[in-house]
Amino acid sequence: MTAGPLEDAVATARRGDYPTALRLFRQLADQGNSYAQHSLGAMYAKGVGVPQDYAEAMKWLRLAADKGLAVAQNDMGIMYRQGWGVARDGAEAVNWFRRAADQDFMPAQNNLGDIYAMGSGVPRDYSEAVKWFRLAAEQDSPYAQNILGITYEHGFFVPQSDADAVAWYRRAANKVYDSSPLTLMHGPQYNLAAMYASGRGVSKDNVQAYMWFTLAAKLGDIKSPDAPGVVLFGAPKETALEQRARVAALMTSAEITEGERLAREWSPHPVVFIRPQAK
Structure with a gap:
């Protein structure tokens, strides 16, 4: 099958030939292709192949967003939330996130959940935050699944249920995603390990706890959450390695070996992403 102009532009960008990709995207963007307009806007927003230029990024993102492209609408929300290329405007950020989220665009659902949880641009509304996180979690977002x-676990605006907590942690923990921005909470591998270590919602199992704490550390959960996370979300201060050491002190050498083997042989489930269609 012969690739079309848009596919050629995407493939060129993936190869790192940004000058050619920029030219191809611009040709398509000038013809009104919303996906190319978004790609062009993203290149200017990130400074990929061109000097970073938020004003130029907003120009192209807005064209794609006004056509209804969810990923562009979500990026518009980010631009307004951060004040990049426009005056920071929380209410306008919510407007754009909601337009994308109403199209079932999972990252926008997560962004709305964050905004309602933190009260940024809208009155803080935990029930509304849970609503959007649940929609994202049902689309297999590990971030939203971990938050659920x-x-x-803590009964935040839902009936407290250790069993439900373990179920959501497990769904999230069996995937890999970038946890580096998560300064307010631990990742799902850590949280699942803690449930095994304490026997909450699942039978107490030090081998499983050791395995998941090992994976948590391997996947980057190696620092204590920020103080607000400890207060707001009940996040433990201990790192994954500190927690693993506590569990290891209760285990035999054979059990530790088994936990290490399980961690070594673990393989993640794929994270599902929704690719928006060009219009």
Whole structure:
């Protein structure tokens, strides 16, 4: 099958030939292709192949967003939330996130959940935050699934349920995603390990706890959450390695070996992403 002009432009960008990709995207963007307009806007927003230029990024993102492209609408929300290329405007950020989220665009659902949880641009509304996180979690977002696990573990605006917490933690923990921005909470591998270590919602199992704490550390959960996370979300201060050491002190050498083997042989489930269609 012969690739079309848009596919050629995407493939060129993936190869790192940004000058050619920029030219191809611009040709398509000038013809009104919303996906190319978004790609061009993203290149200017990130400074990929061109000097970073938020004003130029906003120009192209807005064209794609006005056509209804969800990923562009979500990026418009980010631009307004951060004040990049426009005056920071929380209400306008919510407007754009909601337009994308109403199209079932999972990252926008997560962004709305964050905004309602933190009260940024809208009155803080935990029930509304849980609503959007649940929609994202049902689309297999590990970030949202981890937050739902925390919500059920602590009974934050849902009936407290250790079993439901473990179920959501497990769904999230069996995937890999970038946890580096998560300064307010631990990742799902850590949280699942803690449930095994304490026997909450699942039979107490030090081998499983050791395995998941090992994976948490391997996947970057190696620092204590920020103080607000400890207060707001009940996040433990201990790192994954500190927690693993506590569990290891209760285990035999054979059990530790088994936990290490399980961690070594673990393989993640794929994270599902929704690719928006060009219009």
